[in-house]
Amino acid sequence: MTTLRHLAKVCKSKNAGPFEVTLDIMFGDRETYDRVLAAGVLDAALIARLYGVAESDVLFTPYAPALAFKATIPRRVSSGDIGDTDVYGAQQHAPLLDVDIPLG
8 A cells, every 4th residue: 555645747737617626636657647547546536535526516637648547527615715714726736645455
């Protein structure tokens, strides 16, 4: 078992407009991407649990040509609105870093 932070080459988040955030997880090689995909841990249900949103509100896409997974979720507070603590959505990837991935 290892954490996503040790497997992913890139793990980032960013605005996808004022009402959504996109999470990108990219791998440096096909073997690692395939092993993470086969583990079945990264999916819409995980994203929903980590970010406190309904699973039906998560757009989750494995994208093999880029060795990546992408998820888009609704923001709790619109970008720039009162109460927004991350106007660019750039710090929202942190919960993903400690996700355990079994690579047995």
